[in-house]
Amino acid sequence: MTDPLDDLAAQAYFYGFPLVFNLEQVSRYVHTGIGKNPAAPWNSFSHARSLAGPADRFVTINNDTVYSMAQLDLSVGPILLEVPDTAGRYYVLQFVDAWTNNFAYIGHRATGTREGTFLLVPHDWAGHAPTGATVVRVPTRIASIVGRWAVDSGEPLENVHALQDATTLTPLDPARSPVGLDEPASEADAAAEFWSKYRTWSQAFPPAPRDRGLQESFATLGLTGSDPLDSPSLHAGFEKGKAALEAILASGGGNAIVGGWNLTYHSFDYNLDYFEVGSLDDPDFTIDDPQRRIVQRAGAALGGLWGNQAFEAAYIATYVDADGDTLSGENVYTLHLAPTPPVNAFWSLTMYDVPDYYLVENPIDRYSIGDRTPDLVYEDDGSLIITISHTEPSATTARANWLPAPNGQFRPVLRMYEPDPAVLSRAYEVPPLRKTE
Numbered sequence: 001m002t003d004p005l006d007d008l009a010a011q012a013y014f015y016g017f018p019l020v021f022n023l024e025q026v027s028r029y030v031h032t033g034i035g036k037n038p039a040a041p042w043n044s045f046s047h048a049r050s051l052a053g054p055a056d057r058f059v060t061i062n063n064d065t066v067y068s069m070a071q072l073d074l075s076v077g078p079i080l081l082e083v084p085d086t087a088g089r090y091y092v093l094q095f096v097d098a099w100t101n102n103f104a105y106i107g108h109r110a111t112g113t114r115e116g117t118f119l120l121v122p123h124d125w126a127g128h129a130p131t132g133a134t135v136v137r138v139p140t141r142i143a144s145i146v147g148r149w150a151v152d153s154g155e156p157l158e159n160v161h162a163l164q165d166a167t168t169l170t171p172l173d174p175a176r177s178p179v180g181l182d183e184p185a186s187e188a189d190a191a192a193e194f195w196s197k198y199r200t201w202s203q204a205f206p207p208a209p210r211d212r213g214l215q216e217s218f219a220t221l222g223l224t225g226s227d228p229l230d231s232p233s234l235h236a237g238f239e240k241g242k243a244a245l246e247a248i249l250a251s252g253g254g255n256a257i258v259g260g261w262n263l264t265y266h267s268f269d270y271n272l273d274y275f276e277v278g279s280l281d282d283p284d285f286t287i288d289d290p291q292r293r294i295v296q297r298a299g300a301a302l303g304g305l306w307g308n309q310a311f312e313a314a315y316i317a318t319y320v321d322a323d324g325d326t327l328s329g330e331n332v333y334t335l336h337l338a339p340t341p342p343v344n345a346f347w348s349l350t351m352y353d354v355p356d357y358y359l360v361e362n363p364i365d366r367y368s369i370g371d372r373t374p375d376l377v378y379e380d381d382g383s384l385i386i387t388i389s390h391t392e393p394s395a396t397t398a399r400a401n402w403l404p405a406p407n408g409q410f411r412p413v414l415r416m417y418e419p420d421p422a423v424l425s426r427a428y429e430v431p432p433l434r435k436t437e
Contacts, residue, residue, distance in 0.1 A: 005221065009237020012218040014245065015211075015294055016198040018100040018301040023201055025058070025305060026071050026144060027181055034058050042073040042178040043171055045147070047164040050157060054361045060304040060413060063359060063368040064348045065091075066157070068147030068164050072120065073178035074138050076171045078127065079120045081106075081136075081145075084166035086113040090150035090345045090417065091163070094308055098140035098205040100301055101271035102309055103279055106136075108345065109312060109418050110278025118277070120169075139274045140205045142181060146306045150346065150417075153374045187229065191238035195229040208273040214294075245298055246355075250319065253299040254292065259432035260320045261414070265310040265424055270297040280311055284424075303357065314419040317411050319354070322432035329390030329407040333433040338383030342428055345417035346371050349386060354409040362404030363392070369403045376401055388412065388433065 025034070029046060033039040035056025040046035048067045052058075061067075072079065083093070083106060092107035105111075106118060111134075119133040122141070129135050147167070149160045184200045187193040203224065207215055218224075221234060248254070252262045266285070270293045275281040287293040300307060307315060320326055321333060341347040348370030351360050359367045369376070369386055377397045378384050387398040390407050403412070414430060422428040 003233060003236070005231075005233035006236040006240060008218065009221055009233050010241040010244065011237075012198070012221060012223060013194075013237055013241025014298045015214060015218070016194075016202060017241070017245065017298045019098060019201055019205070020194055020197045021301050022096070022100050022144075022305060023098060023142070023181060023197070026142065027183060029069055029144075030071050030181070035061070037067055037069050040070070042071055042180060043076060043079055043169050045070045045145075045164070045167060045169065047161070049161060051151060052359060053365070053367060054359045057356075057358060058305075059302070060307070060352060060357045061359065062148070062348075062415065063350050064346070064370070064372075064415065064417070065148035065150050066160050066164070068093075068145075068149065068167060070145040070147070070169060072138060072143045072145065072169075073180060074120070074122045074141050074143070075179040076173060076176040077122070078125060078129075078172045080130070080133065080168075080170045080172060081118040081120055082166075082168050082170075083116050083118075084163050085115040086163055088113050089163070092148050092308070092312060093167075094146040094148075094306065094312070095136065095138070095276070096144045096146060096306055097138065097274065098142050098201070099207055100297060100305070101139065101208075101274055102268055103139055103143075103271060103274035104136050104276035105278030105312060107278070119172075134277055136276045137274075139208070141179070142205065144306065153372050189235075191235045192229045194238055195223065195234050199223050199229070210273065245302060248295065249299050249303050253296065253303070256426075258426070258429055260318045260322065260324070261316045261430050261432070262318060263426070264300075264304075264307075264315050264317065267296060267300045267304070267315070268307050268309045270294075270300070280309075282311075285309055285311060310419065310424055312418065314416045314423050315413055316430060317413045318433065319409075319411055320432075322434045325435075327405075327410050327412075327433065329405040329410060332387065332389040332391075332393070332436045334436055335386040335388065335433050336383060336431055337386070338379075338381065338431075340371065340382075340384050341414070341416045341430070342420035342422050343416045343418055344420065347414065347416045348372075349403060349412055349414050351388075351403055351405055352411045352413060353406050354411050357411065360404065360406045360410065364402075364404060366402070366404060369401070
């Protein structure tokens, strides 16, 4: 018979995983950097100067845009954000709070591409903004800006570097120093380490009011005091929750599966409370089932931390082919896009390994393929046949349209930036990958 405290601890794991996993990445960006993004102090941007590659060890990182990352600490008070005129170039600054809620968007879709000024303020701020500045309230003291700048194939990267450098964060009170992130001492094992971080950070960063009762329900596990975190229930709940989360993600996470594709259009719709500039308070983009929302939030963090909501960029992924078999580099596959995805910005198909979801090293340094990939060969009707394999194809067209895969299992992700309504309504369907001889 299952111990009720074990089950409660597993529930706490699902609840707390996004907070812990997220703030671990926040800490990495501040102290060591990740891949092409160097470390940067609180309230300043870390700019990657080239597209991501296999060295960027971050889950499901994209290969479409150059990243500009900033970790905010609103303990310093209001911070002025200034963005340049991008002359129509696609970019987005996505704002994510400590619990991984997407609460604001600035950029091509949300605010246009002219220069702008925004004042980032604590959630309870009651001051006056500078003339012309749009106020953005930040739900938690620590939050992230995930910036993405589109790069056309063959374009000099200096063009984007200038825009990155013109995007600035300036605290209104330069004399105040950020408090930073309190990181508990390392524990003896992974379970105790997780619960130690959860206990520290869940109290430092209160959740949305609707979740406070749920958080308080875990008090019987010792997650609100200072007792040692070595109880059998906490260890059992950690292992049970971790295994269940990985299984849910691999099975599709409760999303619709069409042609083997996991339609994750609503994976990031768990924010029900914070809607600042560019974020949509729309029933079509909210998960109203309380239990599903918590599970979905955890799965989204593990499978695609800091992913956009579908009104900004729609993501779909697959683990299987048209026959339901697991995708593997031992086989050759084709994906026939007829027509190609309808978007208002651009689309791409990116290759990731399993189970880490990292970009895959390959001999031609091609990690994604899409409408900006040079020298693609289209069919007479405008459709596109993409070949996916570990070994380079011999046929000329297949080689031009080749997306390299690892030797083992893999997961491709199709991204559609600013998708047409036909995508979100599912009127447009992506066909399954098919094995070839």
